[in-house]
Amino acid sequence: MSDSLDNLTATTKAVHKVEHSLKRRHKAERNFKRFGLGAIILGLSFVAILFVNIVSNGYSAFMATHIALDVTFDAEYIDKNAIADGDYRKLPRNALSETFPEVSGRRDKRELYQMISSSAEYALRDMVLADPSLIGQTKRIWLLADDEIDMAVKGIFTRDVPENERVVSDQEFTWLDKLAAEGRVEKFFNWSFFTNGDSREPEQAGIGGAIVGSFYTLLVTLVLSFPIGVAAAVYLEEFAPTNKLTDIIEVNINNLAAVPSIVFGLLGLAVFINLFGLPRSAPLVGGLVLTLMTLPTIIIASRAALKSVPPSIREAALGVGASKMQMVTHHVLPLAMPGMLTGTIIGMAQALGESAPLLMIGMVAFIVNIPGGPVDPSTVLPVQVFLWSDSPERAFVERTSAAIMVLLGFLVLMNILAVVLRRRFERRW
Amino acid sequence: MNQDLGNDFVTVGNVRCDKPRMQATDVNVYYGDKHAIKNVSLDIGENEVLAMIGPSGCGKSTFLRCLNRMNDTIEICRVDGDIQLDNENIYDKETDPVLLRARVGMVFQKPNPFPKSIYDNIAYGPRIHGLAENRDKLDEIVETSLEKAGLWNEVKDRLDAPGTGLSGGQQQRLCIARTIAVSPEVILMDEPCSALDPIATAKVEELIDELRQNYTIAIVTHSMQQAARVSQRTAYFHLGNLVEVGDTEDIFTNPSHQLTEDYITGRFG
Numbered sequence: 001m002s003d004s005l006d007n008l009t010a011t012t013k014a015v016h017k018v019e020h021s022l023k024r025r026h027k028a029e030r031n032f033k034r035f036g037l038g039a040i041i042l043g044l045s046f047v048a049i050l051f052v053n054i055v056s057n058g059y060s061a062f063m064a065t066h067i068a069l070d071v072t073f074d075a076e077y078i079d080k081n082a083i084a085d086g087d088y089r090k091l092p093r094n095a096l097s098e099t100f101p102e103v104s105g106r107r108d109k110r111e112l113y114q115m116i117s118s119s120a121e122y123a124l125r126d127m128v129l130a131d132p133s134l135i136g137q138t139k140r141i142w143l144l145a146d147d148e149i150d151m152a153v154k155g156i157f158t159r160d161v162p163e164n165e166r167v168v169s170d171q172e173f174t175w176l177d178k179l180a181a182e183g184r185v186e187k188f189f190n191w192s193f194f195t196n197g198d199s200r201e202p203e204q205a206g207i208g209g210a211i212v213g214s215f216y217t218l219l220v221t222l223v224l225s226f227p228i229g230v231a232a233a234v235y236l237e238e239f240a241p242t243n244k245l246t247d248i249i250e251v252n253i254n255n256l257a258a259v260p261s262i263v264f265g266l267l268g269l270a271v272f273i274n275l276f277g278l279p280r281s282a283p284l285v286g287g288l289v290l291t292l293m294t295l296p297t298i299i300i301a302s303r304a305a306l307k308s309v310p311p312s313i314r315e316a317a318l319g320v321g322a323s324k325m326q327m328v329t330h331h332v333l334p335l336a337m338p339g340m341l342t343g344t345i346i347g348m349a350q351a352l353g354e355s356a357p358l359l360m361i362g363m364v365a366f367i368v369n370i371p372g373g374p375v376d377p378s379t380v381l382p383v384q385v386f387l388w389s390d391s392p393e394r395a396f397v398e399r400t401s402a403a404i405m406v407l408l409g410f411l412v413l414m415n416i417l418a419v420v421l422r423r424r425f426e427r428r429w
Numbered sequence: 430m431n432q433d434l435g436n437d438f439v440t441v442g443n444v445r446c447d448k449p450r451m452q453a454t455d456v457n458v459y460y461g462d463k464h465a466i467k468n469v470s471l472d473i474g475e476n477e478v479l480a481m482i483g484p485s486g487c488g489k490s491t492f493l494r495c496l497n498r499m500n501d502t503i504e505i506c507r508v509d510g511d512i513q514l515d516n517e518n519i520y521d522k523e524t525d526p527v528l529l530r531a532r533v534g535m536v537f538q539k540p541n542p543f544p545k546s547i548y549d550n551i552a553y554g555p556r557i558h559g560l561a562e563n564r565d566k567l568d569e570i571v572e573t574s575l576e577k578a579g580l581w582n583e584v585k586d587r588l589d590a591p592g593t594g595l596s597g598g599q600q601q602r603l604c605i606a607r608t609i610a611v612s613p614e615v616i617l618m619d620e621p622c623s624a625l626d627p628i629a630t631a632k633v634e635e636l637i638d639e640l641r642q643n644y645t646i647a648i649v650t651h652s653m654q655q656a657a658r659v660s661q662r663t664a665y666f667h668l669g670n671l672v673e674v675g676d677t678e679d680i681f682t683n684p685s686h687q688l689t690e691d692y693i694t695g696r697f698g
Contacts, residue, residue: 242504312541316604318502320554321531321611331543
């Protein structure tokens with residue numbers, strides 16, 4: 001009787017002790033959860049700050065200011081037998097003089113003419129080449145405005161600063177007001193941002209060359225690194241004997257993944273350009289350098305994918321009389337392929353954003369033409385961002401941010417593709 | 430029960446038989462330094478079912494895997510001795526393990542169909558060995574194999590369904606069909622029913638009995654009842670030694686060695 005009473009007391013005491021510790025334990029758990037949540041919020045808010053900063057700076061670059069002028073395609077300047085040789089520079093200037101007849105004197109006239117982009121004459125020439133019947137006519141044409149006018153229209157250059165500290169003078173603002181009152185100032189979507197190559201003039205500068213350069217570079221990287229990486233991973237995982245040599249190879253591959261990328265650029269300069277004599281600044285060389293850089297990533301991801309194929313499937317294949325090669329190609333590779341693809345896409349996304357190694361092999365040059373192939377000199381998106389960020393003109397600020405937005409857009413797309421692939425193929429056996 | 434019989438132990442009973450398909454003589458297997466199989470000699474007779482029984486870790490699966498050189502895939506494993514299939518040593522340098530495994534098939538403990546369709550599972554072996562000249566012959570081989578495995582009626586209208594979608598018992602019968610599709614001479618089975626429920630087990634045992642007429646079968650099993658039901662000869666392994674071999678009836682009613690008797694009566698294992 002007293003035995004069971006003792007037991008009861010002991011149990012009650014134990015329950016009390018547990019209850020007492022409960023409060024402390026629940027509090028610790030709540031704090032831990034809050035800590036984790038706080039860490040996530042901190043990380044996400046930095047990402048949000050980054051995005052908001054870039055987007056708010058860059059979105060305006062996607063619209064370009066145009067000014068409508070009544071352009072007379074005077075036969076005096078254009079010979080219909082030699083259309084390309086006409087003096088098209090006079091056309092927008094005459095149109096401006098007619099709109100502002102009161103402007104006189106060389107300096108004021110030069111300021112007036114500079115309101116229109118220097119590319120306008122080529123746009124007009126192309127229009128006449130396409131349609132020679134324009135000669136002799138007068139038409140209202142939307143011409144691209146100069147970058148300083150563009151900044152003024154977008155409200156980045158304002159009037160509150162004293163005139164001698166400004167780029168846009170009071171006179172230019174007056175002209176701009178008059179043009180705007182007549183409905184001759186309009187912003188259109190800036191398609192040329194995507195189709196033009198680099199330029200000294202901000203209003204003409206575009207990322208077309210950089211996009212094509214990035215495309216060719218990534219193409220070369222993919223074509224080289226995927227087969228080599230997969231083959232190396234298959235060899236190391238399936239065929240290599242366990243000995244010292246294999247160990248050394250494995251250690252070195254893991255180390256290569258940690259080498260700073262600029263070292264690969266130095267290697268590319270010394271070996272590919274100096275020793276092999278490949279063309280400088282070409283996507284071919286860039287692709288070779290980036291291949292070396294992404295190979296460790298692909299090999300490591302591929303090996304993990306191969307390891308995850310269950311040994312039961314390998315044994316089943318061998319048991320039916322498949323040779324080792326057949327077992328690997330018919331059974332192991334197809335099952336490991338999703339993991340390999342995911343690793344490759346992630347490696348490509350890393351390569352897309354690399355600039356340091358490419359600087360070393362010369363892809364930092366000022367290149368205006370859109371490259372036609374992998375051996376033409378070109379630049380890549382991140383390097384273009386770097387070059388523009390160095391330029392003094394204010395209009396390049398928004399273009400730099402816009403280029404970053406495009407680059408980030410591609411990266412996000414590639415990573416989403418990798419995640420989708422991974423989810424879709426997660427458990428197929 | 431942990432007594433090691435040593436390397437010089439002589440097996441009780443007759444290891445040889447009249448019409449052997451495979452003959453093992455003085456086989457020793459080492460996993461690194463561990464001596465896993467000690468001087469085992471054993472015949473597997475034509476069109477008979479040989480059951481290998483013994484407690485966990487006694488080496489029966491290791492010995493079975495020697496018969497089709499599956500132990501080659503394990504790096505630290507070393508096999509010494511003579512194993513002959515139709516009077517040819519399978520460990521000879523000139524023997525191609527790929528050809529050997531087409532003649533000596535294997536069914537594993539856990540059903541492992543390929544993650545392909547049922548048709549492709551069966552057709553894979555004949556395809557890589559070039560056993561069918563055209564699609565019709567291949568269809569024939571698939572149908573025959575599934576029929577022999579007793580699975581045809583259950584899957585004939587869903588041959589394109591994935592093999593992994595079948596139940597456990599059906600998957601194991603699929604694996605057996607896959608093995609017989611390459612027309613082997615010997616079928617090795619490593620505890621084929623240990624992952625199956627009793628009804629599926631009964632079906633597989635029935636199948637083994639039918640297969641015996643055309644193939645030679647060696648089966649490793651943990652269940653003594655299964656060995657008694659299914660086999661004609663039984664071999665009892667203990668800690669790497671082959672302790673006793675004999676006709677199944679004799680082993681289970683009148684074992685000669687003390688260890689065999691202890692195991693069968695359930696004193697250990």
